[in-house]
Amino acid sequence: MSEKVLITGVRLYGEGEPVDVLVGDGEILEIGDITAGEGTDVIDGAGQVLLPGFVDLHTHLREPGREDTETIETGSAAAALGGYTAVFAMANTSPVADSVVVTDHVWRRGQDVGIVDVHPVGAVTVGLEGKQLAEMGTMAAGVGNVRMFSDDGKCVDDPLLMRRALEYASSLGVLIAQHAEEPRLTVGAVAHEGPNAARLGLAGWPRAAEESIVARDALLARDAGTRVHICHASTAGTVELVKWAKGQGISITAEVTPHHLLLDDSRLATYDAVNKVNPPLRETSDVEALRQGLADGTIDCVATDHAPHAEQDKCCEFAAARPGMLGLETALSIVVRTMVEPGLIDWRGVAKVMSERPAEIVGLPDQGRPIEVGEPANLALVDPDASWTVTGPALASIANNTPYEAMTLPGRVTATLLRGRVTARDGVVRSKTDSEIGG
Ligand SMILES: NC(=O)N[C@@H](CC(=O)O)C(=O)O
Ligand SMILES: [Zn+2]
Numbered sequence: 001m002s003e004k005v006l007i008t009g010v011r012l013y014g015e016g017e018p019v020d021v022l023v024g025d026g027e028i029l030e031i032g033d034i035t036a037g038e039g040t041d042v043i044d045g046a047g048q049v050l051l052p053g054f055v056d057l058h059t060h061l062r063e064p065g066r067e068d069t070e071t072i073e074t075g076s077a078a079a080a081l082g083g084y085t086a087v088f089a090m091a092n093t094s095p096v097a098d099s100v101v102v103t104d105h106v107w108r109r110g111q112d113v114g115i116v117d118v119h120p121v122g123a124v125t126v127g128l129e130g131k132q133l134a135e136m137g138t139m140a141a142g143v144g145n146v147r148m149f150s151d152d153g154k155c156v157d158d159p160l161l162m163r164r165a166l167e168y169a170s171s172l173g174v175l176i177a178q179h180a181e182e183p184r185l186t187v188g189a190v191a192h193e194g195p196n197a198a199r200l201g202l203a204g205w206p207r208a209a210e211e212s213i214v215a216r217d218a219l220l221a222r223d224a225g226t227r228v229h230i231c232h233a234s235t236a237g238t239v240e241l242v243k244w245a246k247g248q249g250i251s252i253t254a255e256v257t258p259h260h261l262l263l264d265d266s267r268l269a270t271y272d273a274v275n276k277v278n279p280p281l282r283e284t285s286d287v288e289a290l291r292q293g294l295a296d297g298t299i300d301c302v303a304t305d306h307a308p309h310a311e312q313d314k315c316c317e318f319a320a321a322r323p324g325m326l327g328l329e330t331a332l333s334i335v336v337r338t339m340v341e342p343g344l345i346d347w348r349g350v351a352k353v354m355s356e357r358p359a360e361i362v363g364l365p366d367q368g369r370p371i372e373v374g375e376p377a378n379l380a381l382v383d384p385d386a387s388w389t390v391t392g393p394a395l396a397s398i399a400n401n402t403p404y405e406a407m408t409l410p411g412r413v414t415a416t417l418l419r420g421r422v423t424a425r426d427g428v429v430r431s432k433t434d435s436e437i438g439g
C-alpha cells in the first residue's frame, strides 16, 4: 500500500562507496545496487550524504497560546525541512504543559499533522512556578507518553524541589532537563556579563548563574542516582563541570545549541534583539570550549532551542525584548560550519550529535537507529556541497527571528523521511495528505 522510495547513489554517513537505499513499509528494505520498480519514487542521492533523521531535544512550538508565532504545524514543517524526524516541544506554552490534557493534545496534534513526531515535554512544576511538582506520572502514562520533563524558560531553582523531581523521575524512568540559571544572579540580566555588556550598558548575566546550578544538579543527580540533562550549555565552565561529573560516574548529559557554537556577544553591538537569547551569547573562549566539548563527547548533543518570537516582541528596546531565536531549519548548516568544516567531527559525528545521542538520552527506540536493512526509515539526506542564504520570511516558521539573516551557510537538507514517507524534499514540505505547508 505505502509507496516505495529509492535513494540512489548516496554515501551512508558520507563514508565508503555510493549505494542505493530502498525504503518501504516504514523500513529500510534493501541496501545495494537496486533497480527501481514500477511506481517507486526515486530520489537522486548522487554526491549526497545519508544520515539518520535528526532528533531535537529542545524546541518551542508555541501551541497552545502563541499561535501567532508558531504552531505545531508550522514548527513541524520547519523541523522536516531541517532534517528532523522527532522533536521535543517544551512545556512553556500557554496554558503550560503541566497536565496530561495539554501534553496529550500536543502529541495528538503532531500526529495529525504527521510530518515529524512531536513529543510533548511536561512541566516539572505546576505553571512553571517552581512551587509544587506537576503530575509527572499522569503525563507519563498519557497517550503523549511524556518521557522528558522541564520547566525550561525557568530554572527549577529550589534545590529541595529539584531533588524530589529527580527522585520521581528515577521511579518513572523519565528525564529531567534543567534550564540552569540561578535566578538570584540574573535579576534584570539581558546579556553575558563581560566587557561587551559593560560597554553597551546592558545588565550582565554571569557565567556563575549557569555553572552554580550545573554543579548543584550534578550533585543532586549523584545522590538521587538519576540522570539530569543540562539544557543549552553556554560556558567553558559548564563544559568543565560536566566533564568532572562524568568522570565521577555521575549520570549527566548536556546539549549545546547551534547559536552558542557559532555566535558570541560581539553581536550585541547593534542592540538588535534578534541576538538576545537565554542563556546569552558568551565570549569566543566559551564558543571554542563548547565546540571542543561537543567534539570530545563531554557535551552529548546539539539541540536547537528553536524559540520563535513575534516581531513586536523582538523589535523593541533590548531589555524589553523576549529572548530566543529560530533554529530548526538552520541547525545542520551551523553544525557543518562550526564542527565539520574545521575538522572537529565528520558526518558520522553529525549523526551522533544530532540523532543517535539525543534518541538515546531520551529513550526513543525508533530514532537514531543505524542505517541498515530492517531498521525504521527515519532519514535525512544532506547535500554537503550545497550552500544557501538564510532569510527569515523564507523559513517555514511564522516568526522570522533568525540570527543568521543574509548569511550564506554550507550544507543543506534535501530530503527527510519519516517512517519511509518523504516529509520534505528540495525545500517543500509534504504533509500526510500531500498538501504543502509553510515555506
Ligand atoms: N532560549 C530562550 O531565550 N527562550 C526560550 C526559553 C528558554 O529556552 O529558556 C523561549 O521559550 O523563548
Ligand atoms: Zn532555557
Ligand SMILES: [Zn+2]
Pocket (backbone or CB within 6 Å): 058, 060, 090, 152, 153, 305, 307
Ligand atoms: Zn528553550
